[in-house]
Amino acid sequence: MKICVVGTGYVGLVTGACLAHKGHFVTCVDSDPKKIESLEKGKIPIYEPGLESIVKNCDGKTLFFSTSLASAIKDAEVAFIAVGTPPQKNGDADLSYVEQAAKQIADLADHSLVVVQKSTVPPKTGYRLQELFKAHPNHSNLSLASNPEFLREGTAVSDFLNPDRIVIGTGSKAAQEKMHDVYSVFSAPIIFTDIPSAELIKYASNAFLALKISYANFLAEYCERIGANIDDVVLGMGSDPRIGNRFLNAGIGYGGSCFPKDVSAFVSITKEAGLNPVLLSETEAINKRQRKRFAEKIKSFFKDLNGKTIGVLGLAFKPETDDLREAPSLDIIPFLLSQGAKVKVFDPVAMDNAKPVLSKAVFCSNTDEAVSGCDALVLLTEWNEFKKMDLKKIKSLLKQPVFFDGRNVFKPSEMNKAGFTYISMGRKVE
Numbered sequence: 001m002k003i004c005v006v007g008t009g010y011v012g013l014v015t016g017a018c019l020a021h022k023g024h025f026v027t028c029v030d031s032d033p034k035k036i037e038s039l040e041k042g043k044i045p046i047y048e049p050g051l052e053s054i055v056k057n058c059d060g061k062t063l064f065f066s067t068s069l070a071s072a073i074k075d076a077e078v079a080f081i082a083v084g085t086p087p088q089k090n091g092d093a094d095l096s097y098v099e100q101a102a103k104q105i106a107d108l109a110d111h112s113l114v115v116v117q118k119s120t121v122p123p124k125t126g127y128r129l130q131e132l133f134k135a136h137p138n139h140s141n142l143s144l145a146s147n148p149e150f151l152r153e154g155t156a157v158s159d160f161l162n163p164d165r166i167v168i169g170t171g172s173k174a175a176q177e178k179m180h181d182v183y184s185v186f187s188a189p190i191i192f193t194d195i196p197s198a199e200l201i202k203y204a205s206n207a208f209l210a211l212k213i214s215y216a217n218f219l220a221e222y223c224e225r226i227g228a229n230i231d232d233v234v235l236g237m238g239s240d241p242r243i244g245n246r247f248l249n250a251g252i253g254y255g256g257s258c259f260p261k262d263v264s265a266f267v268s269i270t271k272e273a274g275l276n277p278v279l280l281s282e283t284e285a286i287n288k289r290q291r292k293r294f295a296e297k298i299k300s301f302f303k304d305l306n307g308k309t310i311g312v313l314g315l316a317f318k319p320e321t322d323d324l325r326e327a328p329s330l331d332i333i334p335f336l337l338s339q340g341a342k343v344k345v346f347d348p349v350a351m352d353n354a355k356p357v358l359s360k361a362v363f364c365s366n367t368d369e370a371v372s373g374c375d376a377l378v379l380l381t382e383w384n385e386f387k388k389m390d391l392k393k394i395k396s397l398l399k400q401p402v403f404f405d406g407r408n409v410f411k412p413s414e415m416n417k418a419g420f421t422y423i424s425m426g427r428k429v430e
């Protein structure tokens with residue numbers, strides 16, 4: 001099938017590359033000529049395991065890049081919209097890029113075309129696009145579907161290629177059949193719904209996962225008050241299959257390009273509908289509080305951070321990505337700096353992205369350098385290489401063996417045995 005994907009950001013590029021990998025003929029379009037030029041050379045603008053090799057394998061065979069929407073639409077049967085929906089100041093998603101893309105596609109639709117909305121948009125945006133199409137001279141050629149993505153950064157390629165479910169919202173029989181064909185190369189069940197329900201599934205899922213994390217973090221705070229242990233609490237809870245043990249890891253909370261943005265947009269749109277979304281606002285409040293509580297633990301340990309040197313491991317919002325959007329490091333490191341500490345940092349892949357935004361930190365080229373001579377070590381992202389580090393060596397490099405673990409990676413008893421003063425989230429200090 002000939003497919004066009006508008007937008008070569010995170011979602012667009014992964015969607016285009018994976019559909020090409022599955023044998024469809026895909027042209028990815030972006031208005032930025034520099035981006036297209038570098039993609040044509042096989043250069044991927046984001047760090048995403050597996051993506052570069054798929055792009056290289058398919059490039060020029062089933063995957064093409066272009067700045068011209070007109071030529072990409074020419075023979076396409078399906079056009080995916082995968083452009084940004086950044087949050088506005090009031091938390092609402094900015095839909096202007098989506099509407100602009102839909103209009104440009106409509107202008108070029110001189111043949112039958114299914115337009116698929118893939119960007120995360122508030123429920124009922126699809127209706128707005130349908131209105132736009134209805135009023136367009138090419139309306140009889142256009143049908144609309146909503147196909148939310150559930151990709152996680154760092155595992156986006158395998159998530160796309162092995163989905164749990166594929167959600168398609170549409171009111172058009174023709175679009176339903178076409179989308180069935182697009183995804184017939186996947187084995188996951190396809191859930192067909194109307195358009196607003198498909199749009200809502202995305203917000204509902206992300207908000208629920210964020211809520212689960214905040215619930216674990218709320219419990220962690222309570223554990224600290226009463227001397228209980230969050231690891232045991234979530235193990236006991238999560239062993240009930242109705243609850244499940246995933247997304248219950250307490251620590252410094254969620255970041256990234258999706259959860260913070262989507263929860264905030266969901267608060268705003270449910271308020272608009274006359275609801276009182278305290279459940280969602282509290283999810284956000286707990287998430288913000290965890291970072292603050294963690295930073296305060298570091299401060300209160302030293303009483304005065306002035307003149308102290310703190311080593312920080314991990315800057316990205318989670319492992320296997322170079323993405324810093326809404327990362328806890330962006331709150332915690334400036335706080336430590338504001339208290340007069342010198343902060344030495346290292347992240348396996350996010351250093352280039354971090355340099356402009358954390359310019360007052362000292363950027364180190366490896367873990368040992370970041371740890372050397374520090375009064376304390378702070379773990380913010382649970383990269384595998386940090387999980388496996390040689391603790392004996394780390395202890396010998398530190399000025400004093402103080403370890404703040406924002407991700408509860410290590411066992412308190414083992415850290416204490418290894419001679420560390422170990423402080424984490426929601427666990428008994430032994």
Ligand code: UDX
Pocket residue numbers: 149150151152153154206209213246247248249250251252253254255256257258259317318
């Ligand atoms: C998320 C959704 O998982 C994905 O389905 C959606 O399409 C986009 O948003 P992503 O943001 O890439 O994906 O990362 P995810 O692995 O879900 O983690 C999000 C954040 O939650 C990270 O900051 C992570 O550290 C944090 N997290 C996750 C926790 O704090 N505790 C957990 O138990 C799980």
